[in-house]
Amino acid sequence: MSTETNTSTAPHSAGHFGRFGGRFVPEALVAALDELTAVYTEAMADVEFTDELSRLLMQYAGRPSLLYDARRLSVELGARVLLKREDLNHTGAHKINNVLGQALLTRRMGKRRIIAETGAGQHGVAAATAAALFDLECTVYMGELDTQRQALNVARMRLLGATVVPVTTGSRTLKDAMNEAFRDWVSTVEHTHYVIGSVGGPHPFPTMVRDFQRVIGAETRQQAQRLLGKLPDAVCACVGGGSNAIGIFYDFLSDTDVALYGFEAGGDGVNTRRHAAAITGGSSGVLHGARSFVLQDADGQTRESHSISAGLDYPGIGPEHAWLHETGRVRYEAVTDEQAMQALQLLCRTEGIIPAIESAHALAGVRSIAPELTLRLGRTPVVVVNLSGRGDKDMETAASWFNLVSESPADRP
Amino acid sequence: MSVREVFASAAAEHRSALIGYLPVGFPNVAESIAAMRTMVAAGADIVEVGVPYSDPVIDGPTIQSAVEIALRAGTRVRDVFAAVEAIAEAGATPMVMSYWNPIERYGVAEFARALSFSGGAGLITPDLLPEEATEWIAASDKYQLDRVFLVAPSSTQARLVSTAAACRGFVYAASVMGATGARDQLSNAAPALARRVRAVTDLPVGVGLGVSNGKQAAQVASYADGVIVGSALVSCLLDASDRDSGQQALHELVVDLAEGVRARP
């Protein structure tokens, strides 16, 4: 490892990770961000708060999630693959870990309404769920394109009592949903908390959301020790905004023998314009309140992203990932739509588990890193994959990708 | 005239300064510059040239639409400099208003240099806080540009003090908690905010967000050194059926606003 590698994990002053992070927001939001920082810091030091969060995670969300030894999949991928089953959490993804924490903070701040942006709809569903549980008003902003490709989750949110607002501006995906959520927040900040769903946005969100997702890595570390008597050789996760990835990476950051890999959405390929790989195919810039890596043109206009996976279809990435990329501690690579869909099918056929398309990117990544890990270690590597969510929401996309629904005219309604 | 001179001469005339915003490139670069000239001819003291940005999170539907049209027309960041030159030539004081990423991408020092060389007086930065602005503060010092940060009704006393101290030219009081857009009712938080700013700085206070006619301008002028108008001006062009009627509506509105800032109640 290079001498520049810095595995120190604390963000620098005021939410900076090296030159990344910070706050690029209108002054109108600063008071709310300061309040959130203070309430969050105080809550994390309050045993009553942390006990209540632990209780919710266990009794409501179903933690700890399993670490599953996927034997048949392992044969296919050339590595011993352990799946961290975040897909088994209540609501079907890791997003609930963060939302429960922020819902408790919302109550602590005395606010009565939450808003959220969502791409795949998993964060929106988690927010709607917590709003029902905590008796909060809830509005979820979702790009119109995503309301179509993740229609099941729109119905779930509405059934749970949330208002879902389809956003028709720009690329009609996650980026535009986040713009709209910020506009809402600027005018409602007095009584509304914006539950950001990933490790992006202005300080304290990247740090706070990471801390709420750390439970994934903390459990994985213990479970791996128990199962293997040692740590795994590598940990893999898909990266949209980066919350499931930082959540599973964080407790391994100082274990320098554990290789960490983040897989971005490569869409049609990073060499095309149709991808969502902010680190692999982007450059340093400011978007949605923080400096990080962004897909942008020569004028700093955000470029539209593309991914078959709505949850990864975002032109930015959380600032701590930008920093972990620059320090070299985590390697970021892109996985195409095609590779992800193949991996999705492979997991279905070998293990009987239907993953979210997001998570399938991490599975596909194992195939590309297994040979070099094997070569370096001189044996079959042990690789943990964060299976961040389940695939029910993706059935329509999968059905049309794999041609699962009969096309014969006689079968049409 | 420098920004400081604009405010000083307005004060000498016992009126407020009129500050009008339009994005460059809407509906195209040439027409936007013509519209800015119209504003100057009708009595705007300072023209804020907006840099179109793909993700204008603080702007309401009116400015969003205009900026989207500008970007679709192929407007580039460098087009602001032509607008700045034209405004200076027409006899008003040009400033630029931009979200931070286009400036950072252009290169902060390079942007400052080009702005200064084209006759720009300074830059208004709605999503840049002074604590993130080290590079811009250095560049604006080097090229003697004014730098205007925003304060809001939710700003604490400590932040009012530190933000005003980082400003040069004037302090921008964004008086409504919310995205930009013309409003029927002006913010009742505005007078209090203007008063709080005055208590911590000798710089002039510009009040913005929501003003749409001369009557409202007069109201704001009763407690602010500068009246800032944006969305209502954009609407003149956006709602017009053709180019000439848009320019005429814009001219009429600016005349009305200019009378307003001279008619403090």
Ligand SMILES: Cc1ncc(COP(=O)(O)O)c(C=O)c1O
């Ligand atoms: C199952 C699943 N995994 C991953 C993501 C991507 O988000 P992040 O990178 O923050 O984990 C999403 C987002 O919607 C998701 O639903």
